[in-house]
Every structure is written in structure tokens, then in C-alpha cells.
Amino acid sequence: MDTGEIEPSALRGPYRAERDGGPRRGSEWRAPAPASAVTFSRRELDRILSLYGRKVAAGEWRDYAIDFLKDRAVFSVFRHACEVPIYRIEKNPRLERRQGAFSVISATGHIVRRGQELDRVLGVLDRAVRLVAG
Numbered sequence: 001m002d003t004g005e006i007e008p009s010a011l012r013g014p015y016r017a018e019r020d021g022g023p024r025r026g027s028e029w030r031a032p033a034p035a036s037a038v039t040f041s042r043r044e045l046d047r048i049l050s051l052y053g054r055k056v057a058a059g060e061w062r063d064y065a066i067d068f069l070k071d072r073a074v075f076s077v078f079r080h081a082c083e084v085p086i087y088r089i090e091k092n093p094r095l096e097r098r099q100g101a102f103s104v105i106s107a108t109g110h111i112v113r114r115g116q117e118l119d120r121v122l123g124v125l126d127r128a129v130r131l132v133a134g
Helices: 016-020 042-057 120-134
Strands: 063-068 073-078 087-091 103-106 109-113
Touching: 016 042, 042 073, 042 120, 087 120, 109 120
Parallel strands: none
Antiparallel strands: 063 073, 073 087, 087 103, 103 109
16 A cells, blocks of 8 residues: 555544554544543632632732642642642542532641532632722
């Protein structure tokens, strides 16, 4: 089979390795899907980013990072990008029936608040903005 006569796109596709017996190369390679990482729902992420926006406007927070791990989702908040996070907002579904899936953890590792409802857990961080703004 002369590859000069064949359309290059004919060699691509999900079943190329089965068609011609060769390994997949270059742009045909696809990374395996992550093993069901825990994520924040759209509503949860909207609530967290709303709080983050208010804290940035108040000048308290400056940067954030989101990590979707196999066992938990973490939203880390930084005062400066080069520091350790001031707070970590974690969602751990394994703890949902025990202590609650959501928790706010300080820079020292102390669990500030834990619970079933995200709004109540974030209330511990939101209070400072209300006191200053009100």
C-alpha cells in the first residue's frame, strides 16, 4: 500500500490501529480519560467564585487554583501567587454522610468549618466581607 496515493485523513481515526495493524502516532494519540475525578458542580463553583470576587474587590485575596483529584476537589485561595494558600475549600464525597462533603481548611491545616451545605460552610469566610461592607 503506497501512502502517497491515499488521502492523509484516511489514515486517522479511532480504529486506525485495528484497520492497518500499526500503532497510533502523533496527533492520533489521545490521552486516557481521567479516572472519574471529583469536581465541583456548576452551582457550587458559581457560589465559590462569587465569594472569591467579593474578597478580591475587598483586596483580601489575589489568586486561586482549582485541583480536581481522584478523591476530592480543592479550590485554593492565595493572598499572593508565590505563597501557600490562605484557605482551601474542599469537596470530599466520601465524608458526605459523616461530617459533610464540604470543608474550609486554613493555611495551618486547621479545619475552620465542615458541613453538608456549601453556603453554610462558606459563611465562615463570607462574614468578614459583610462586616466590612455593612
